[in-house]
Amino acid sequence: MHKPSIILLLSVIVLFAACKKTEVTPDEDFSPVLTNLSENVILNTYLDLKDKASALQTATQNLEADPNTANLEIARTAWAAARSPWEQSEGFLFGPVDQEGLDPSLDSWPVNVTDLNNVLNGGNALTPEFLQAQEGTLKGFHTIEYLLWGTDSQKAVADFTAREFEYLAACSAVLASDAAQLYERWAPAGGDYIANVLNAGKTGSIYPSQKAALEEMANALSIIADEVGNGKINDPFSQQDLSLEESRFSNNSKADFANNIRSIKNIYTGKYLTFGTLTGLSAVIADRDAALDVRLKTEIDAAIAAIEAIPGTFGDAVFNNASAVSDAQTKVRTIQQTLESDILPLISKL
Amino acid sequence: MMNTRLAIPALTVVILLASCKKETVEPDFSDDYKAGGATTIHSAGPDAYTFPLANIDGAGLARHTEADALFEQQFVTAPAIRFGGLGPLFNQNACQSCHIRNGRSQPPVSPSDQASGLLIRLSVPGSGEHGGPAPVPGFGGQFQPKAIFGGVPEGKLAWTEMQQIVQFLDGGTATLTRAEYRIEEPYQPLPQGILYSPRNAPPVFGLGLLEAVPEEDILALADENDADGDGISGKPNRVWDVAAGRTALGRFGWKAGSPTLDQQTAEAFSQDMGISSVFYFPQESCTGQSNCTGGIGDEPDIARETVETTAFYAMSLAPPAPRNLEDPQVQRGKMLFLDAGCNNCHVPTLTTGNHPLSALSYQTIHPYTDLLLHDMGEDLADNRPDFEAGGREWRTAPLWGVGLTQVVNPNARFLHDGRAATLEEAVLWHGGEAEESREHFRKLPAEERAALLAFLKAL
Numbered sequence: 110m111h112k113p114s115i116i117l118l119l120s121v122i123v124l125f126a127a128c129k130k131t132e133v134t135p136d137e138d139f140s141p142v143l144t145n146l147s148e149n150v151i152l153n154t155y156l157d158l159k160d161k162a163s164a165l166q167t168a169t170q171n172l173e174a175d176p177n178t179a180n181l182e183i184a185r186t187a188w189a190a191a192r193s194p195w196e197q198s199e200g201f202l203f204g205p206v207d208q209e210g211l212d213p214s215l216d217s218w219p220v221n222v223t224d225l226n227n228v229l230n231g232g233n234a235l236t237p238e239f240l241q242a243q244e245g246t247l248k249g250f251h252t253i254e255y256l257l258w259g260t261d262s263q264k265a266v267a268d269f270t271a272r273e274f275e276y277l278a279a280c281s282a283v284l285a286s287d288a289a290q291l292y293e294r295w296a297p298a299g300g301d302y303i304a305n306v307l308n309a310g311k312t313g314s315i316y317p318s319q320k321a322a323l324e325e326m327a328n329a330l331s332i333i334a335d336e337v338g339n340g341k342i343n344d345p346f347s348q349q350d351l352s353l354e355e356s357r358f359s360n361n362s363k364a365d366f367a368n369n370i371r372s373i374k375n376i377y378t379g380k381y382l383t384f385g386t387l388t389g390l391s392a393v394i395a396d397r398d399a400a401l402d403v404r405l406k407t408e409i410d411a412a413i414a415a416i417e418a419i420p421g422t423f424g425d426a427v428f429n430n431a432s433a434v435s436d437a438q439t440k441v442r443t444i445q446q447t448l449e450s451d452i453l454p455l456i457s458k459l
Numbered sequence: 460m461m462n463t464r465l466a467i468p469a470l471t472v473v474i475l476l477a478s479c480k481k482e483t484v485e486p487d488f489s490d491d492y493k494a495g496g497a498t499t500i501h502s503a504g505p506d507a508y509t510f511p512l513a514n515i516d517g518a519g520l521a522r523h524t525e526a527d528a529l530f531e532q533q534f535v536t537a538p539a540i541r542f543g544g545l546g547p548l549f550n551q552n553a554c555q556s557c558h559i560r561n562g563r564s565q566p567p568v569s570p571s572d573q574a575s576g577l578l579i580r581l582s583v584p585g586s587g588e589h590g591g592p593a594p595v596p597g598f599g600g601q602f603q604p605k606a607i608f609g610g611v612p613e614g615k616l617a618w619t620e621m622q623q624i625v626q627f628l629d630g631g632t633a634t635l636t637r638a639e640y641r642i643e644e645p646y647q648p649l650p651q652g653i654l655y656s657p658r659n660a661p662p663v664f665g666l667g668l669l670e671a672v673p674e675e676d677i678l679a680l681a682d683e684n685d686a687d688g689d690g691i692s693g694k695p696n697r698v699w700d701v702a703a704g705r706t707a708l709g710r711f712g713w714k715a716g717s718p719t720l721d722q723q724t725a726e727a728f729s730q731d732m733g734i735s736s737v738f739y740f741p742q743e744s745c746t747g748q749s750n751c752t753g754g755i756g757d758e759p760d761i762a763r764e765t766v767e768t769t770a771f772y773a774m775s776l777a778p779p780a781p782r783n784l785e786d787p788q789v790q791r792g793k794m795l796f797l798d799a800g801c802n803n804c805h806v807p808t809l810t811t812g813n814h815p816l817s818a819l820s821y822q823t824i825h826p827y828t829d830l831l832l833h834d835m836g837e838d839l840a841d842n843r844p845d846f847e848a849g850g851r852e853w854r855t856a857p858l859w860g861v862g863l864t865q866v867v868n869p870n871a872r873f874l875h876d877g878r879a880a881t882l883e884e885a886v887l888w889h890g891g892e893a894e895e896s897r898e899h900f901r902k903l904p905a906e907e908r909a910a911l912l913a914f915l916k917a918l
Contacts, residue, residue, distance in 0.1 A: 203505055208870060210574040213533065213556070219542060221535035224608035231609065242571065244552055246535050247608070315869060317503070324504050332506075339524060352540045457501075 137459070139319040140307075141388050142379070146326065147295075147306040149385040150375050154198045155292040157382070161191035162281075162288035165253075169281040173274040176266050184277070185257050189361055191284070192250060196365050197381070200333045200372025203325055204302050205294035210245075214287050217245030218355055220255045228276070235275040237282040248280050249287075251355070256280070258358040320459045327390060327448065327456050330373045334445035337369045342438045346431075351424045362423035366437070367416045373444065374409045390452070397455060405447050412440035488784040494859045494918075495668055495778040496811075496822030507779040507863045508561035508664045514818045515775055526772035529765065530554045534732060536607040537760065544760025547610045547752060548603035548745045549733035550578050554769065557660035557731065561776060562867035564660035566638060566877040570615060574870070576660030577877055578602065578731060579616065579640055581653055582843055589699035589706070591716075591846055592654075597647050597748055601730045611750035614645035625887050628902040633887055637838075637878040646750050654843035654850075658713050659877035665859060666711065667774035669826060670720055671811035671819040674708050680806060680829045691803045691892050693831040696854070698846045701725070701739055710830055713856075713875040714848040724770035728761065738763040774816060778826070778859045783917045792914025795907055799899035804833055804855040804892070827858030827918065836890020839874070851891055862916035882915045883908070 168187040172180040195215065198206070206212050224247055233239055240248050256277050258264055293299035308314040309322035316322040341362070344353040356362045375381045379389025395402040415437040419426045426434050493499045498512040511523045533553040537543035545552050557564050557576030564576020579602040582592035594600045598613055606612045618638040625633045640657050642649060683694045696709030700718040709715035717723040725739030735743050741759045745751035783789050796802065805827040814820045832852040842850035853875060861882070864871050872880055879885035889897040900908060 207560070208574070208868060213553075214573075217533050219533075219535055219539065221539070221545075221608075223536040223538060223543075227608045243608070244533075244605075246533055246552065315505075315866060317866075321504055324502075325506075328504065328506050335524075340528060344528075 136319075139309075139323060139393065139459075141386075142390065142392055143306050143309055143319060143322055145379045145386045145388040146376060146390075147303045150379060150381045150389070151198075151201055151306075152292070152295055152303060153381045153384040154194050154201075154372075154375070155288070155295055158191065158194040158198060159285075159288045159292040161187070161194060162285040165191045166278070166281040166285040169253075169274075169277045173278045176269065176274060178266050181257070181266050185359070188250070188253055188257055189359065189364065191288075192356070192361060193364065193368050195250065195288075196368035197372045197375060199336075199369050200376050201326065201329050202332070203329055204305075205300065206291055209290075209294065211287055211291050213245035213249075215245075215249045215284060215291075216251070217249050218251050219246065220251050221246035222255070225252065225255070229270065229272050235272060235279045237279050237286065240276075240279050240283050241286075248283050250284065251358075253277060253280050253284065254356060254358045254361075260358060262358060262360060320456070323390065323393065323456050323459065324453070326376055327453050330376055330390075331445055331448040331453060333369050333372060334441060334448055337366050338438055338441035338445055341366060341369075342434065342441065345424075346427050346434050346438065349427065351427065354424055354427075357424055360422040360424065363416055363419055366423075366441070367413050370409060370413050370416065370441065370444070373448075374406075374413070377405065377409065390456075393459070394452060394455060398451075401447075401451050401455070405444070405452065408440065408444050408447055412437065412444055415440045490823070491784050491825065492780045493823070494780055494825045495665055496824050498668065498777045498818060498822060499780045500777040501780045503779065503782050503863060503866065505560060505867050508662055508776065508860065508867055510777050510779075511775050512667070512777045512818045515816075516818065519775060519816060519818060522768065522771055523775045526768050526770075526775070529769045530558075530772045534734060544734045546605075546607040546733040547743065548613060548748075548750065549605050549607075550601075550603055550731045551576075551605075552732060554727065554732075558663050559660075559868045559871070561664055562662045563864050563871040563873065564868070564877065565870045565872045566657070566659060567616065570617065578658055578660075579642075580656040580658060580843065580845075582656075583650060583653060586844070586846075590697075591699055592844065595650060595653055598645075598649070598653075599730075599744055599748065601744070602642060603730075603733065603745070606750065610752065611646045613750070614642040614649075617641050617643040625901065627905070627908070629904050631905060633883060635878075635884055635887060636880075637888075638876070640876075654841070656714075656841040656843040656845070657876035659872060659875060661713070661856070662860065662864075663773040664776035665778035665824075665826065665857065666720055666776070667814065667816060667819045668778065668811055668822060668824050669710060669828075669830065669857070670774065671814035671822075672809050672824075672830065673812035676809065676812075677708065677710075677830050681831055689803065690895060691800075692833060693804070693829055694833070694847070694852065696832055696846050696848050709846060709848075709854075712845075713853060714845040715830065715832060715854040716845045716848070720770040720774050721767050724773070725766045728766060728769070734761055735759040736761050736763065736766045739766055771816075774819075778824070779863060781825075781859075781917050782862070786913070786917070788910045788913045789917045791907070792910035792912065792917075795903065795911040796914055799896045799911070801896050802827075803896075804829055804831070805858050806855075825859060827861075828855040831855060833893070834891035835893060838890050839888055841875070858915065858918050860918065862918045882912050886912075 165187040168184040172184045256273055295302045305314045306322050309316035310318045345351055351357055354362055356365050377390050379385045379387050391402055419433045420430050497514040500510040500513050532542055534542045534545040536545055551557050566577040567575035581595045581598055581602055583595055585593045587593035603613050604616055618640045620636055620638050622634055622636050640655055681693045681695050683692055685692050696715040697706050698709035698716055698718050700707035701722050707718040709718055711717040711723040725736050728734040728736055729740040729744045735741055737759045806829040807825050807827055809824055811822045832848050832854055834851045835853045840851040873885040886900050
């Protein structure tokens with residue numbers, strides 16, 4: 110991928126472009142993009158996560174108070190609902206989520222089943238404080254998932270022990286607290302991490318330039334594209350081993366993958382759900398290479414469609430629908446290729 | 460969270476500058492920008508330490524990607540379907556928990572701080588097997604404050620902070636803070652006279668290049684008894700090489716206590732994560748302790764290949780290029796760096812020899828280290844010997860990429876125990892053989908001190 114000829118070619122192009130300019134043009138102001146992405150996309154994704162994690166907490170409390178099939182289903186639905194904004198935040202895994210240990214607390218994998226069984230069989234009071242002090246592999250989305258679904262997705266209300274209900278409620282309370290903290294750390298009224306993005310290039314921001322902030326965002330997109338294409342899909346698929354499938358208990362993997370690609374779409378197009386002004390990285394790219402902009406948007410939509418077109422569960426398709434899985438994987442890798450070969454170089458030259 | 464991708468080197472800027480200004484002769488910085496020779500990547504953002512060698516081939520890149528996944532993998536208690544073997548005692552459950560974004564870590568801000576990458580090496584006076592540190596009965600060679608569920612950790616980390624004020628010649632002052640660490644609530648009484656060495660997780664990029672520097676080149680920089688009388692010794696550490704079964708030159712770790720990346724990685728699995736390995740460290744690190752229970756099988760936890768693949772990650776991570784070298788303040792700073800004699804230990808340029816990973820071979824690199832031990836004075840001393848490294852001696856820390864430390868992790872701290880919040884504090888802590896250089900810095904006017912720091916920031 111690192112052919113010297115390509116590098117040389119790029120050098121020459123830039124050299125020509127730069128030498129032709131005789132006057133210094135003022136740097137373009139990317140504030141509209143950075144403002145929209147941080148205020149409307151990132152902050153609203155975390156707000157949604159906070160709200161839905163709180164709803165999951167309520168649902169697991171209700172399940173503990175009144176264990177019945179309907180409440181179990183509500184809790185499972187609430188888990189998947191909270192999982193959606195989280196997976197849609199994985200296209201920007203920088204800042205507090207990365208620096209303050211929140212990612213491992215929210216989304217550790219795999220579950221430490223041996224320790225979990227020892228906790229459940231032990232006598233510790235299952236409070237949020239107790240769980241907050243445990244390793245990430247004893248809490249977060251996947252521990253909740255394991256408890257809600259069991260290993261074979263056949264778990265019924267009668268299969269739960271009283272301590273499992275307690276653990277679920279406490280674990281969901283910690284998840285809700287982590288999600289609230291994540292939102293608070295970004296929010297202007299709280300930790301105000303958002304100021305780093307809004308004031309990129311100014312004193313006090315960790316970004317020495319607006320370009321550096323845009324590079325961070327674009328890099329983060331390629332990281333998640335890589336993780337989905339070469340990790341989350343590839344590991345269970347290439348090794349034909351579902352113990353490597355991340356959300357295998359809930360069979361939520363297809364939604365996980367699609368939402369990860371949506372996180373790319375959200376940052377690229379500048380929109381989360383109904384929020385945002387459609388001023389995302391796309392606006393920066395379109396001004397410079399309209400065809401590339403259209404191509405990436407098309408590739409993103411194609412990848413989401415291909416993931417959702419995989420028949421049945423991902424686990425089943427790994428063995429019985431290799432062509433559909435392979436097609437989705439190829440389309441995700443295409444996004445990664447475009448980000449790395451075309452988008453990142455273009456942004457690095459801003 | 461995987462961090463593998465390729466950066467297109469920004470050679471462009473260099474070529475551009477050189478060709479657009481033909482009429483005047485500008486200093487040529489093109490070589491200085493190549494911190495890692497052809498391996499150098501050009502990124503100044505928060506993921507600057509996460510790129511593979513720029514010149515790595517397809518097979519190397521595939522292995523790097525596989526290794527990246529292992530570096531970030533969280534391990535769990537055995538028995539487990541996947542990634543079992545954690546503990547019974549440990550510091551953290553994944554490599555990246557300490558090596559945050561592959562950079563420096565930070566000491567804990569509170570006793571329950573989970574994000575810290577600080578650990579405490581322990582020993583009793585004297586030397587142990589193969590001349591290494593003598594383990595503490597009941598605690599081993601490292602303090603492990605965590606245990607798998609139901610287990611008994613070795614104790615709790617506690618500390619007392621101490622401050623001292625440094626006065627600059629021009630009147631300004633700087634306040635330096637350090638922590639003295641101790642173990643509270645030990646699971647069994649601690650023997651008297653234990654030696655503690657706090658160690659903050661160092662950055663892990665560029666290590667393959669340092670491994671590829673020929674031993675004779677490093678030894679040529681050594682001056683153990685200061686025969687040339689310049690006040691600077693430079694002493695090689697001689698440590699036990701597990702794979703070779705003999706003593707070898709130490710290169711890695713704060714006191715150069717490990718000879719190879721494979722062994723350094725196996726030690727980290729063993730000591731930091733409680734994960735035993737085939738061939739390197741087949742026994743649990745807590746073997747022989749009364750709290751070494753649970754999660755133990757007879758077999759080592761991970762295969763030899765798992766250790767070596769994980770080591771490949773650090774081996775194949777590229778150093779980032781410096782920035783802003785043309786800036787007059789940075790140029791002035793570099794001159795002051797040389798004037799102060801910082802380069803006597805922070806040797807700017809080394810050359811690699813042949814390495815099995817060919818991308819690393821025969822590169823001219825600018826790591827700013829001699830990989831040798833130096834007496835750093837009483838204030839930095841841990842007073843704990845590590846093979847031939849004495850209690851006041853530390854290996855010269857590489858300075859490449861140091862200016863990006865807090866871009867990568869705003870909470871990151873400098874020096875072996877993370878006591879320095881800024882590069883200025885790190886400079887001011889230097890003593891011993893570096894005392895003269897530190898005094899040179901202390902006596903500079905503010906704007907010249909700022910220039911020297913601007914040079915470090917540009918690296």
